[in-house]
Amino acid sequence: MNSETLVCQNCKQNFVIEPDDFKFYEKMQVPPPTWCPNCQLMRRLSFRNERMLYHRNESLEGEEVISIFSADKPTTIYTQEYWQSDKWDPMSYGHDIDFSRPFLEQFGELIKRVPWMNLFNWNNVRSEYCNMTTDNKNCYLVFGGDFNEDSAYSTFNFHSKNVYETYWVNKCELCYEDIDAENSYKVFFSQYVRDSTDSIFIYDGANLNNCVGCVNLRSKSYAIFNEQYTKEEYAQKIAEFDFGSFKKMSVFKEKFQAFKLKFPRRFAQIVKAPGSTGNNIYNAKKAVNCFDIDDAEDVKNFFLGGWGLKDARNCDHGGHKSELLYDSIATFSNTSRIKLSLITSSSHDITYSYNSRGSHDCFGCVGIKNKSYCILNKQYSKEEYEALIPKIIQQMNDMPYVDKRSHFYKYGEFPPSEFSLFAYNETVAQEYFPLTKEEALKQGYVWKEPEKRNYQITIKSQDLPDHIKDVEDLILEQIVGCEHEGKCNENCTEAFRIISQELNFLRKQNLPLPRLCPNCRHYQRIKQRNPLKLWKRKCQCAGTKSENQIYANTIKHEHGENHCDNNFETTYAPERPEIVYCESCYLKEVV
Helix, strand or coil, rough: CCCEEECCCCCCEEECCCHHHHHHHHHCCCCCCCHHHCCCHHHHHCCCCCCEEEEEECCCCCCEECCCCCCCCCCCEEEEHHCCCCCHHHHCCCCCCCCCHHHHHHHHHHHEEEEEECCEEEECEECCCCECEEEEECEEEHHHHHHHCCCCEEEEECCCCEECCCEEEEECEEEEEEEECCCCEEEEEEEEEEEEEEEEEEEECCCCCEEEEECCCECCCCEECCCCCCHHHHHHHHHHHHCHHHHHHHHHHHHHHHHHHEEEEECCCCCCCCCCCCCEEEEEEEEEHHHHHHHEEEEEEEEEEEEEEEEEEEEEEEEEEEEEEEEEEEEECCCCCEEEEEEEEECEECCCCCCCCCCEEEEECCCHHHCEEEEEECCCHHHHHHHHHHHHHHHHHHHEEECCCCEEEECCCCCCHHHHCCCCCCCCHHCCCCCCCHHHHHHCCCCCCCCCCCCCCCHHHHHHHHHHHHCHHHHCCCCECCCCCCCCCCCCCCCCCCHHHHHHHHHEEEEEEEEEEEEHHHHHHHHHCCCCEEEEEEEEECCCEEEEEECCCCCCCCCCCCCCCCCEEEEECCCCCCCCCCCCHHHHHCC
């Protein structure tokens, strides 16, 4: 079978279906997609609200709860405890298939009719303001992070303690404003750092101790801007920097940003992952066009997954010993043969179903637990189910659902974004594919206006004490105005509070108060990571120096004084200022 070039039904751009893709689709018994991988991802992410929390009343007794569903949404909401109990029956919402109407239309109605839990926050201890998490203790505004303690304002932090303002950290302690960090202690304002302690402003560092403003260093101590100092000299310099001052810290941050551009970047963070393309891929095999993957095999067009993941295409947020997944989101816990579904655990043979637990052989179901052979939440016998599924698939092809923008959804297409229970700007899609209100509405998405605030800002960010040593306990009673003042496109809350555990942490670590609200801080971290997109480029090692003549190589490379002829796919767009080296040239200079 040959490769085939198709035109995306959504963006109208060409995309290629490879022979191994056709084999996978045949195995999964689905047709090739009519949307390109990027548009598929954008559509799926528009269903996932990760960090937008609201106060609203649950639907049974009117008790006020914290929820990912705002009060203006007509969705029936149960507390997590009630939803997971046997006190209600999702099968009571089941109904017969109406073959005179598009099947997806009926499924969309079921999505909005069946109750949902207020949060996805399991086994928490004093961690009520968290979502898409499990087993956190004393945590506040942690999203997608598990097994943490005494942490706040972080996303995808795992097995960590006392970490604040982080994104993708694992086994870290006393860390602040770190991105992609692992096994580190007291490391601040750093990215791609591992096995390090007592360091600040590090980029791509490993096994560092007492280092500041360093790039591409390994196994060093008492270094500042990659220069070696004695222990005594280092201590004197640190005192001069005085990172407890917001102004001094901001000046140093700008200097560090310029310093980083003087050194080559690895074209992609792909480690122990043969046959892989993408970024942030570790311990994988044949992970193609993948991002944020760890421990996976034979996956393609996958964002954020691993932990024993195998044989999957066009999915995100999945893994944990799952396999045979297609165009689905949030699939985990020994799950297999999942197609076109959202939030599935400990299940198999699930198609077009949302929020399914411990079930198998279900089609078009919502909120089911420990069920089998169900369609639209109605129970069938095994024989009836197997006879009906081919008829439904045929009907979906003969009578496809057509969305507001005239996109056709035959069998094999993930449901349209208009089925989402959230507005576009409430979801993860806005983080990775940001749109303005006008752009979102033009593309057929729903947009949520900021809710009216019932508070009065008591201190502006510019009026905060510059130094943490001058901050009094009264700050805990203040409502601080966000520096962005709601004028950005980052779900700015316009105001925020400093919580006591945060203040104690900042004082102990001699770090200044933040000037942005938690949402805006999160978006600044997202901006520091590369996009979920690849460009074909050539290594910028031009012999003894980089192409732009800024970086001088420290060792002779195999290509000598000639330009390296290695090509690769990278998340660094050609117009960006970073110096991008291939794996071989990078390793010569860094490891």
